Amino acid sequence: MTPVSTIQSTINYIKKELQNIYPVQETESMAYILLEFVLKYSRTQIQMNKTESITKDNFDIIDTYIQQLKTNKPIQYILGETEFYDLTFKVNEHTLIPRPETEELVHAIINENQQNGLSILDIGTGSGCIPISLAKNLKNAHISSADISIGAIIKAKENATLHKIDVTFFHRDILNWKNFDWDNFDIIVSNPPYVTEAEKSKMEKNVLDYEPASALFVSDNDPLLFYRTITELALQHLKKDGKLYFEINESLGKEMVTLLEKYEFKNIQLRMDINGKNRMISAIKSY
Ligand SMILES: C[S@@+](CC[C@H](N)C(=O)[O-])C[C@H]1O[C@@H](n2cnc3c(N)ncnc32)[C@H](O)[C@@H]1O
Structure with a gap:
């Protein structure tokens, strides 16, 4: 040539x-x-x-x-892959492009939970970046992950196979969690949709045109919908002293602390990302 x-x-x-x-x-x-x-x-x-x-x-x-x-198509969708926590993840129009902030969330969970054989539930699978990187870095963890999007579940399964990781994937609408027959977990983690419609005007065109709206947006009328629902689920499905980790909208830090206090979680820690924005919160179930 x-x-x-x-x-x-x-x-x-x-x-x-x-x-x-x-x-x-x-x-x-x-x-x-x-x-x-x-x-x-x-x-x-x-x-x-x-x-x-x-x-x-x-x-x-x-x-x-x-x-x-x-x-303006994102380069990750053009090439069909991206890097996350030192692993390659296949992505397409059904999966959010994993963000560096989420790597920080995964990093915190790995650092703080080195016990053997933890059972973990991730809510909002997307490409599978959270459950797969946790499984790669935590010894003998049993990891489950749920998403409403069948397209996301298919991609996440492909990524789990690529990395020879065993994750149990559920195709579920988490808002209906009361109908699920789930065990209790040591850790529940979620990066749920958290951008309000009002924040749309500040977003880049390539995100709005190409990334799945159902992965990004929550109604302006109830921006805490996913956080409140998942916290209620955690009350039922976390073991005593089990940990809850969320990635959050930077403008919801105070509201998130209030929410977790209301549900009597303890050790509530609001954390900033590398850009100094409130981006993560963790807490422990107290009973
Ligand atoms: C912000 S994305 C996070 C994806 C991935 N965890 C990540 O960090 O890149 C939110 C995910 O939640 C899923 N989702 C939205 N509504 C849901 C629902 N009602 N039940 C379950 N999953 C939902 C979306 O399909 C999307 O994959």
Whole structure:
């Protein structure tokens, strides 16, 4: 196959093609992600081999991706995968693109729960990023995960198989949890839909156009709907001293503390993410 370009000149080409649509830093990051994906190189290999030639076939593939990026489609959906907690997750239009804030939630759970054989329930599976990374990092954990979206469950199962992880997936509407025949868990975790309709105007167009609305939005009339429902479920289905972990809307910190106090949870900890925003809350069931 004829070489048509070097890695460096391809990086320059990608950045130039996308410069009118994305900020410079993002075009640079996209250039690296595309080259890593197409050449099957690590970031370091790309950086060390910038004078290396790339073939016309590979250049043409990259050009096809560039044309899709021009439509504002997120790069993770174009390539069909993303990285989360050092693992690759397949994603599609049925799954939210896992966010760095959620990696912080997973990190906290792993750090604080090193016991062997914990039973864990994750609510709102998406790509399966939470249950699969917990299962990879906690010894002999028994993990279940539920989502209302069958498309998400299918993708999450694919990811569990990819990583040789055993998770029990349930296709369920969590708002109907009283009908479920579930055991009691040591930990319940959820990153539920938490963006209000009123917050839509502040969101990026590529999120609104491509990510599943049912994964993002909750009604303005009841922004705590999922948190209240899951806290009630936790009262029934957490063992004594079991732990509840939520990712939260940054504007709901105070309301979340009040909610958990009302249900008599103890050790309530509101935590900030790396950007200094209230993003996680954890608590222990007191009886
Ligand atoms: C914010 S996304 C989180 C996905 C994934 N856990 C992550 O962190 O990337 C919320 C998830 O909750 C699911 N969901 C929304 N409403 C639900 C319901 N009533 N019952 C169960 N799952 C629901 C959505 O389909 C979506 O996958």
